[in-house]
Amino acid sequence: MENNVILEFKNVTKKFPGITALDDVSFSIRRGEIHGICGENGAGKSTLMKILSGVYPWGSYEGQVIYEGHELKLVDRSIHQAGQEGIAIVYQELTLVPSITVGENIYLGKEPVEFGVINWDKLYADTQQVLDKYHLDVPARGIVRHLGVGKMQMTEIAKALAENAKVLILDEPTSALAEAEIEQLMEILRGLKQHGVTCIYISHKLEEFFKITDSITVLRDGKTVITRPARELNVEALVHNMVGREMKERFPKGNRKPGEVILEVEDLHAIDPEDPSYEVLKGVSFNLRRGEILGIAGLMGSGRTELVMTLFGEYGKINKGKIKLNGREITVPNSREAMLQGISLVPEDRKMHGLVLIQSILRNISLANLDQFSSLFRINDSAELKVSTDFAKSLAIKASNLNAPADSLSGGNQQKVVISKWLMSQPKVLIMDDPTRGIDVGTKYEIYKIMNDLSEKGIAIIMISSELEEVLGMSDRVMVMREGRSVGTLDIAEATQEKIMALATGIASQPIPER
């Protein structure tokens, strides 16, 4: 029995100034299993994994981590040491260097050298070997920037596995992926299991646990609530253990009454700013009503993000088509202009586009809204603090205080900061690009409620989501995109997963991946 356990946490406690991230955590992980960890935003999942990978070295936490029968004592900045021990991690936020190739990324810092010169042939041969072994479909010599998020994720995994990992940690690997890619990832994980790799799997998409994991641990406020075999649990039980109460429904019922059309987009074409020969949008038309939530569905790369970024004046150059706001044709040369016209956008990538990580939570929330608090010159910092605090409270941002830097927040709480920032801007049209990415079920519900509130007040909302269920649960209408075109708009009454997938893939009788 004992030998079956590869990893055990014994009374692990980790404190940050003003916050106890882990509080007496104890559980063990069996050899060769896929072990799921779930919990609300800020429950301590990532912190626990960072202890395993040496980001928080031995001595900076209390308690013990027993690995392969001995206590794991990683010293400061020992990512390599963890690797030598056979522990590899794929972090919540992607950590690849975008400007270099897949192979270079995988062997970054451990390039094969001969007389001090990098042996490129060996590097790419080794890369290919790793990719083949785990059936990862990524070009070894491809530049990372040109890969989709799904392939980047696979590159991360390959990088983690390149050192013969015994334990692979995946911190929210699917939050940025679409259904099809998630399915691929699951397949890869099943393959890893065959190779005897133990996996620790963190996610907020609870259904995934039941497709892939053998046992599940739930964390709440830094404490272990349960560790059980997956077959003894179900989604309801997980939710109950995570939030500590029953949740009857996933989507709150709104009382939305869509009014007159506020935004019209007619046959919009736009070209890629980096590659002028490439048209990213090849004809998008839709309209949006006051007080309505319009969902946009589509596969990765169907141009959803490019469309909304273009509407916000920050992506492609429009070479054909019209945008009309309140019946009047408008141009949006940049985001500032868009905001002045009343269009706001919650960007997809919180780290790159949403947050100034080194600045405080407060300053991040207020950044796009300082005009509200400014008289001629001066910013009224008390008003700023008051309004920001109200938003932070209504979204339950978990932090020691609002002056803490944004990068000390857990991933989901960072996302809440981004959402607060844009809610505060009181737009007429609010565009949300995958707004609930990495957010726990309880808070998702809060965000949905806020979306309902806003639309009841007459704000028009465009929501992109990679979760079909969310699109179906929240929208009044669903527009589907394929290859830069709008290929159809469905009323919610007639929309089903099947119909959306059929439009998105262009294959009329596409069988739907089972859920």
Add this chain to the structure above:
Amino acid sequence: MSATTASPTKTNTSEIGQQIRNNFQTYALVVAMLVLWFLFFFLTNGIYLSAQNFSNLFRQMTITAVLSVGMVLVIVAGHIDLSVGRLAGFVSVVVAYLQAYTWNKYMPGAPEWFTTSLSVLCGLGVGTLYGVLHGYIIGYLRVPAFITTLASMWILNGLILIRTAGRTIPANQPLFSYIGQGYLPAMAGWILAIIVAILLFIQMFNGRQRRVKYGFTLAPFYQDILKTAFLAAIVFGYVGYVNAYSGVQVPVLILAIIAVIVSYVSNNTRFGRYTYAIGGNREAARLSGISIRQNTFAIFVLMGFLCGVSGVIIASYVGYGTIAAGTSYELFAIAACILGGTSTLGGVGTIFGAMIGALIMASLTNGLQIMNVQAAWQYVVSGVVLVAAVYVDMALKKSRG
């Protein structure tokens, strides 16, 4: 106790703790400066901290300190300005030339206050105009600041050579000299100190009232009183000590006014906030509707204006315009910023920190001079101290988390 949901009402002790933690670096720097002072105090048998030298020390730092006020914002926004020394030098030469030749030639017999004001305005104007040029090229044409200002350095070098034609230009008229060399009468110094103290207290009360209005709990009254009284005491102490020599130094007064205003602007206006946001994450700032061009433009205009101020003080302090004026001051200004905690990566830095940084650099040079250390060795020691100081600072930062 586990994590709580964010609430600013949980203030008092925890907020002060936070403040101290946030400003730890600055306090460490102040301590380092005091240590340096005491070291020199003993090494120079007390001369170092005599009223006279103390007064000189502060006056010596003003010229580069004025430059570093602007340089902080330039670096915070993710740029650099290599031309500030030469621009200040150019301004000083222009101003000296006006003082020495132009007014005599075209306006003989004009009252001195008039010509002096005109010189100052011209100096500030030249600096600002040059800043406008920088702002346009860097902000709107998007030529990297490093290249633009490097080019400016050469161009200004050329302009200085043309203007001076290799000679020194005298600028030692009494009123003009007052700007860089003058002292306030003792009484004026005291009145100034009283006014500053009153303003500090008014500011504190206003702040408390605002917080009450928005329903925040206040820090205990005695805490705020103590804090304000402490600041006031420093002002009085300073005025008292420099009065024991000749009085409050005019250039130091100018520096103080500029530093306070720019520091306020950097924290409490959109311009300031945007600058920090742009330096912290350019993309996020842009998507927040911030016009990066406008902001960059404004930063370089401000930098140019400050070069103007610095140039006027140089001409007045040195008493003439020369080819060498302002040489390598840009490096002192940059060093003062970095020493004061400004991050070369952008997004982080304070004016106050840079002022302490500038003061430390001046303290070092001044101390070594008094000890009669050879000029060659002064350079060596300064270099070593600079690297050591920044290293210690980084090590401290890391050890705290």
